[in-house]
Amino acid sequence: MISSKWTPYLFLLPAIVGLGIFSIYPAFQAFFSSLYSFSFVNQTNQFVGLQNYISEFTDPVFWNSVKVTLLFNVVINPLQIVLAFGLAILLNKRVKGIGFFRSIHFIPISVSLPIASVLFMIILNPDEGLVNSVLTSLGFHAQPFLHSSHQALWVIVGIATWKGVGYWAVFLLAGLQEVPSALYEAAALDGANKWTEFIKITFPLMKRSLTFVAVADTVANFLLFAPMYIMTDGGPNNSTDVLMYETIKNAYVNSNMGSADALIVMLIIIILIIIGVESKLLKPKH
Amino acid sequence: MKGKFFLMLVGIVSLVLIATGCESNGGSAHSGKVTLTILAEADSADSLKAVAKGYEEKHPNVTVKVQSYPFADLFKQQQVVLNAHDPSADILYIDGPTLPDFASKGWIEPLDNYIDDSVKKEWSKSMADEVTIQGKLYAAPMNSSSQVLFYNKEILKKNGIEPPENDVNKRWTWEKLVNNAKKVKGKSNGQKVWGFAFEQANRAYQLIPLAQSLGATKLVSDDGLKSSGYTNSKEMIKAGQFMNDLYNTWKITPKISADQTNDYFSSGKLAFIEGGSWDAVDFKKAGVNFGIAPVPYFSGGKPVTPTGSWTLGVSKYSKNKSESAKLIKYMSTGEGAKKWFDLEGNLPATTHLLEQIQKDPKYKKLPYSASSLAAYEDQHDSMLRPKTPGYITWESEVDKAFENIMDGTDPKKALDESVKQMDNELEKYKN
Amino acid sequence: MENKKVMGKLVSYLLNIVLVFIVVLPLLFSITSSFRPHEDIFKYISPITWKTFIPTDITFSAYKDIFTESGFGRIFFNTFFVGIVTVALGLLVNSMAAFAFSVFSFRGKKIVFFIVLLTFMVPFEVIAVPLYKVVSSLGFIDSYSALIIPVVANGLVIFLYKQFFDDLPLSIFESARMDGASWWRIYYGIVLPLSKPVTITAGLLIFVGQWESFLWPLLATHSDQYRVIQVAMSTFSQEHATIWNQLFAASNLTIVVPAILLLFLQKYFVNGIANTGVKE
Known part of the structure; x- marks a missing residue:
């Protein structure tokens, strides 16, 4: 590391001013507001200390949301990262027409989540959807999909993965491109098989890219609420009621800004713990 | 240490920026010229502008700006602007049942000082009621609304179903509708044809009249602060069971979302639909090839149709409250209301126009006869949605309960759970 | 050996083709619907026949209408303009910050970096009200500035750049310093040219962020002249109807346009610093 008195601050200045004004300051406001509650009787904000947090702890809805959020993320994050890594490796192969395949596989990146949600809702409709139409004509039973508390969360995992894998693969593909091919050539001379190559060369050199994708993907999925908002309203029977959806509901439906802010503070603490673990696991050894 | 110092500096700079910038906005009352800004829904923006133009012509010192937002996001937008106490918005386009919510937060100005009682008499009984909260006037109604039963003549003929008549004295019962909808079989264009759907599938607006038809008179307590015993009354549970049967027992209603039901009727995949009179066009x-009939009722119960609609209110943070009130008075009565009705074609909120529709020969024929029927219903058997400061919570919980019921949940269980959530949320409005 | 190679190629083609189906099939409904008249959208949806996938009355009216009636020409321009300006400013501002974090040790570095990480965990929906107040007091509401300036500094992009810069050997900087190069020169003349792949991905991240941005443009602008695509698309969902064919037509265009852009950009992945061996 290099020490220099003023240089680092000058390089940081524009970003920190921007973040300070447009992210940090509003975020502090949100944090403080988690300690307040709007009194409809006096029409004022009243300081309530940790009351917003305590009332969440005693609310079964909160604990259900914690459970759903963790279940969702325990499945979706590893799934997306593994699939994105696989896709990146596939797209890194120098075969004819790879440019075409890359462009196709990256298409879902530009499908916005609301549009994807609307589209999948039509396709997966239990009575009139295309998927059930195909299933029944092949002799299978029609499925309730988003209308079943056993399936809805996994359907959302599927939709978010359809949309997300290409996106995360871009970052990993860029990382793969930086692995010097000389290393592979040397390994091939030593008679290493593909798997050893992957463990010895690809994976270690990809740790930084993987850390980025793991962290960014985790944050994105913990904050995901558009599919629940558009397709299920957190249902059926609260089976897709993630913390972020509860936050939005508290803020914009139930007029509990203080509770929404408290929920976010807790959600961020959960995210920090998880990405802390992820970065430990993916820490480069050198 | 330097890092901390730096952070502090950023904090101070941003605070200063905010403090100095704060007062520079809004306020345009100098020199007699006034600009009034309406936050409205995108579909209605053009008509609002056109009606406001009539006012501008008479009041050259007033300019009206209409800012439009997509329907689904208008409320969120207004919440942010009002929570930020932004004085740049003067007039708000507000869905009637959410008025108590706006009022309880102190977001809208009571209008009794600006609009006198004689004006209220021009509005229909139901809409005048909707804009009055605990005796105070909070908004001016722009529309009313009602529902009619549409049927596809060809599907009915093919299945040998005698169509209902457009006669309020020969109104069908729900039992009769279900029996007839069950007869709908076969395919058209190779596609499955369904019996019946509510246009606003699973939304409180269309579904609570089912309970009201069964005899429910109140859906929340009189002070609007308790839902237990009202929203999960035996009538509501019975209405929920009816919905459950439509979807899961009789299977005559497809499980599609509210934004698709009309398209299903339009493409000949649906025999009957209860929808807004506005759908006829x-x-x-x-x-x-369709016909209309009055909305059914439960045998042994009474006919009830929903009502309530969009209104205009004045923001508490507006600097031009009196001018704003004058403008909305113009827009919701007399010549303004007439022009608005001509442009939008929605069910009007003034008694005068409602009566005119029922007399006008133009409104004897389809598609306009739907408005005439709706005007009758609005004046004779309409019931408002409940008045509660927690209306948005109430509605979202009722919608959710009905969605769970559609997916097969027991109605009592679904409604009991929703009521528990609602009462939790209503707690904060109590003294 | 040869056999194995052929097999490998075959498997990778097969996988690619399966993936193409997974990606494209869900979009098929949206593609077909955009060429139908509005009342036909759900006409052939179930049970499936060939008519489900092939419009019987092909019409381009939805595409025409979104440009003539809904002003999508301007809307696409706005979204592109906002996206590209944000990318240009964002790449500079955030890579500079990442450079500081990667290369220097300075007081408060850990805490500042931690706060930078925190900024992208705070969802926009929660800070909407305070942010609206800030932006409104700066006088930005209803202008391009409102759409661009608040999102230029981006913690996630700083993090992305930092992950890349951390891999650059410090010896490069030390020897450049010995030669008397200024830090700005090192950043601008040495580090940035080495960073093409990460710059492309960072640019993509920023651009996609703006392309999909909805709630902030909705709150921060209200004039038609600043309307961006996601806000414009949501106006097709009206109170009593959804204009499906126009919604899908607009959505198809919002998908195709960036896909074409990617088609051109992806060659930079191959021509970046691959195989230059800078990595330690």
């Missing part, structure tokens, strides 16, 4: 345009 769209169905005609789509080329459906």
Whole structure:
């Protein structure tokens, strides 16, 4: 590391001013507001200390949301990262027409989540959807999909993965491109098989890219609420009621800004713990 | 240490920026010229502008700006602007049942000082009621609304179903509708044809009249702060069971979302639909051969139709409250209301126009006869949605309960759970 | 050996083709619907026949209408303009910050970096009200500035750049310093040219962020002249109807346009610093 008195601050200045004004300051406001509650009787904000947090702890809805959020993320994050890594490796192969395949596989990146949600809702409709139409004509039973508390969360995992894998693969593909091919050539001379190559060369050199994708993907999925908002309203029977959806509901439906802010503070603490673990696991050894 | 110092600096700079910038906005009352800004829904923006133009012509010192937002996001937008105490918005386009919510947060100005009682008499009884909260006037109604039963003539004929008549004295019962909808079989264009759907599938607006038809008189307590015993009354549970049967027992209603039901009727995949009178024009345009009839009631119960609609209120943070009130008074009565009705074609909120519709020969024929029927219903058997400061919570919980019921949840269980959530949320409005 | 190679190629083609189906099939409904008249959208949806996938009355009216009636020409321009300006400013501002974090040790570095990480965990929906107040007091509401300036500094992009810069050997900087190069020169003349792949991905991240941005443009602008695509698309969902064919037509265009852009950009992945061996 290099020490220099003023240089680092000058390089940081524009970003920190921007973040300070447009992210940090509003975020502090949100944090403080988690300690307040709007009194409809006096029409004022009243300081309530940790009351917003305590009332969440005693609310079964909160604990259900914690459970759903963790279940969702325990499945979706590893799934997306593994699939994105696989896709990146596939797209890194120098075969004819790879440019075409890359462009196709990256298409879902530009499908916005609301549009994807609307589209999948039509396709997966239990009575009139295309998927059930195909299933029944092949002799299978029609499925309730988003209308079943056993399936809805996994359907959302599927939709978010359809949309997300290409996106995360871009970052990993860029990382793969930086692995010097000389290393592979040397390994091939030593008679290493593909798997050893992957463990010895690809994976270690990809740790930084993987850390980025793991962290960014985790944050994105913990904050995901558009599919629940558009397709299920957190249902059926609260089976897709993630913390972020509860936050939005508290803020914009139930007029509990203080509770929404408290929920976010807790959600961020959960995210920090998880990405802390992820970065430990993916820490480069050198 | 330097890092901390730096952070502090950023904090101070941003605070200063905010403090100095704060007062520079809004306020335009100098020199007699006034600009009034309406936050409205995108579809209605053009008509609002056109009606406001009539006012501008008479009041050259007033300019009206209409800012439009997509329907689904208008409320969120207004919440942010009002929570930020932004004085740049003067007039708000507000859905009637959410008025108590706006009022309880102190977001809208009571208008009794600006609009006198004689004006209120011009509005229909139901809409005048909707804009009055605990005796105070909070908004001016722009529309009313009601529902009619549409049927596809060809599907009915093919299945040998005698169509209902457009006569309020020969109104069908729900039992009769279900029996007839069950007869709908076979396919058209190789596609499955369904019996019946509510246009606003699973939304409180269309579904609570089912309970009201069964005899429910109140859906929340009189002070609007308790839902237990009202929203999960035995009538509501019975209405929920009816919905459950439509979807899961009789299977005559497809499980599609509210934004698709009309398209199903338009493309000949649906025999009956209960929808807004405004749909008639769209169905005609789509080329459906359809007829209309009054909304059914439960045998042994009474006919009830929903009502309530959009209103204009004045923001508490507006610097031009008196001018704003004058403008909305103009827009919701007399010549303004007439022009608005001509442009939008929605069910009007003034008694005068409602009566005119029922007399006018133009409104004897389809598609306009739907408005005439709706005007009758609005004046004779309409019931408002409940008045509660927690209306948005109430509605979202009722919608959710009905969605769970559609997916097969026991109605009592679904409604009991929703009521528990609602009462939790209503707690904060109590003294 | 040869056999194995052929097999490998075959498997990778097969996988690619399966993936193409997974990606494209869900979009098929949206593609077909955009060429139908509005009342036909759900006409052939179930049970499936060939008519489900092939419009019987092909019409381009939805595409025409979104440009003539809904002003999508301007809307696409706005979204592109906002996206590209944000990318240009964002790449500079955030890579500079990442450079500081990667290369220097300075007081408060850990805490500042931690706060930078925190900024992208705070969802926009929660800070909407305070942010609206800030932006409104700066006088930005209803202008391009409102759409661009608040999102230029981006913690996630700083993090992305930092992950890349951390891999650059410090010896490069030390020897450049010995030669008397200024830090700005090192950043601008040495580090940035080495960073093409990460710059492309960072640019993509920023651009996609703006392309999909909805709630902030909705709150921060209200004039038609600043309307961007996601806000414009949501106006097709009206109170009593959804204009499906126009919604899908607009959505198809919002998908195709960036896909074409990617088609051109992806060659930079191959021509970046691959195989230059800078990595330690």
